[in-house]
Amino acid sequence: MTPHVETYKQYPFTVATGDGARLRDTKGRSYWDLYGGHAVALLGHAHPAVVRALHEQARQLTFYSNVAPLEIRDRAAEAITQFAPPGLERVFFCNSGAEANENALKLAIQQTGRTTIAALERGFHGRTLLALSATASEKLRAPFADVLTPARRLQINDVDDLSQIDESVAAVIVEPILSIAGVIELTPEYLGALRQRCNDTGTLLVFDEIQTGMGRLGRPFAAGAHGVMPDLLTTAKGIANGFPMGAVLMTEEIGARVATDDLGSTFGGGPLACAALLAVLEAIAADSLLDRAAALGQHATEVLRRGPVTAIIGRGCMLGLQVNGSARPLWSNLLERGFVTGTSGDPSVLRLLPPINTPTEALDELGAALDDIGA
Numbered sequence: 001m002t003p004h005v006e007t008y009k010q011y012p013f014t015v016a017t018g019d020g021a022r023l024r025d026t027k028g029r030s031y032w033d034l035y036g037g038h039a040v041a042l043l044g045h046a047h048p049a050v051v052r053a054l055h056e057q058a059r060q061l062t063f064y065s066n067v068a069p070l071e072i073r074d075r076a077a078e079a080i081t082q083f084a085p086p087g088l089e090r091v092f093f094c095n096s097g098a099e100a101n102e103n104a105l106k107l108a109i110q111q112t113g114r115t116t117i118a119a120l121e122r123g124f125h126g127r128t129l130l131a132l133s134a135t136a137s138e139k140l141r142a143p144f145a146d147v148l149t150p151a152r153r154l155q156i157n158d159v160d161d162l163s164q165i166d167e168s169v170a171a172v173i174v175e176p177i178l179s180i181a182g183v184i185e186l187t188p189e190y191l192g193a194l195r196q197r198c199n200d201t202g203t204l205l206v207f208d209e210i211q212t213g214m215g216r217l218g219r220p221f222a223a224g225a226h227g228v229m230p231d232l233l234t235t236a237k238g239i240a241n242g243f244p245m246g247a248v249l250m251t252e253e254i255g256a257r258v259a260t261d262d263l264g265s266t267f268g269g270g271p272l273a274c275a276a277l278l279a280v281l282e283a284i285a286a287d288s289l290l291d292r293a294a295a296l297g298q299h300a301t302e303v304l305r306r307g308p309v310t311a312i313i314g315r316g317c318m319l320g321l322q323v324n325g326s327a328r329p330l331w332s333n334l335l336e337r338g339f340v341t342g343t344s345g346d347p348s349v350l351r352l353l354p355p356i357n358t359p360t361e362a363l364d365e366l367g368a369a370l371d372d373i374g375a
């Protein structure tokens with residue numbers, strides 16, 4: 001027993017160190033980490049360029065608040081808005097995914113003067129109050145039902161249901177691929193119709209790219225695919241490869257309307273987070289990691305449809321392995337064989353969210369393990 005409150009169901013081993021896509025536990029056993037600490041270890045553990053950047057920045061300036069301009073913060077803002085597709089020219093830095101969503105929704109409510117939000121069935125957006133209002137899980141919402149903001153729940157990929165979005169809705173927030181729900185992609189038709197409906201009703205469209213962003217899909221963000229751009233985009237998780245950071249990207253028009261004191265966060269955009277983000281973006285460019293993420297996803301579809309796996313869903317380094325029945329026994333079996341994977345809200349889908357530079361050999365070894373497990 002430790003003094004921690006028991007809020008997390010934990011792995012049956014204690015992690016000691018990580019190196020790339022490998023993890024080592026306190027007993028010296030090593031694992032392929034195909035879950036990346038819940039999509040955070042974008043470039044793998046202890047990535048040398050990120051470690052170097054953090055070390056050098058810590059020596060120069062560990063922290064100063066947002067009242068002081070910092071060159072490193074300006075460079076980070078420049079770099080992430082350049083990395084994002086055109087149309088998201090401004091950014092607000094914070095510390096986590098929930099904080100990014102909370103601020104995106106606050107901005108939407110403030111700027112539209114409306115108080116209702118809309119989000120997808122089975123979507124997950126975090127646990128702060130506005131983010132939780134958008135989150136679908138009744139189990140998570142129930143204790144706070146009286147203090148949550150009204151949210152309309154849209155059926156996934158149901159164009160007709162978009163009629164729920166009207167002139168009273170401030171924002172619609174969606175994950176372009178619903179990860180926790182079980183790697184469910186929004187169709188191009190749905191995304192196009194969603195954009196159009198938001199245009200027609202003056203509702204702001206927010207893409208929650210906390211998992212899909214930062215190159216995981218083989219492109220910088222899902223935004224821009226099929227020509228659909230959001231008004232606001234939130235990202236976190238792998239943005240600084242494990243150093244806590246979140247970001248709200250937004251159009252020039254929305255950004256220009258943000259006034260002093262509308263948003264704030266003591267640690268948001270701190271120099272260490274910014275140094276790590278810059279190192280991540282430099283490594284993605286230098287090592288062609290968008291291409292590698294896409295190639296890894298392709299490789300997965302070639303080598304993982306074996307044994308108990310009936311289909312591979314998702315793209316790039318956000319993948320679901322579909323099985324018949326419950327995926328939970330497979331999760332445990334793979335862990336015993338030295339592969340960390342993730343379950344999902346869909347009992348028959350096992351998720352892979354590996355670092356985008358994972359060697360293909362990791363997937364080959366997983367394929368061999370699946371063969372060995374059998375159907």
Ligand SMILES: Cc1ncc(COP(=O)(O)O)c(C=O)c1O
Nearest residue numbers: 096097098124125126210211236
């Ligand atoms: C899609 C999505 N949105 C928001 C969040 C919340 O992020 P955080 O845990 O950093 O607050 C998560 C976390 O899993 C997520 O997957």
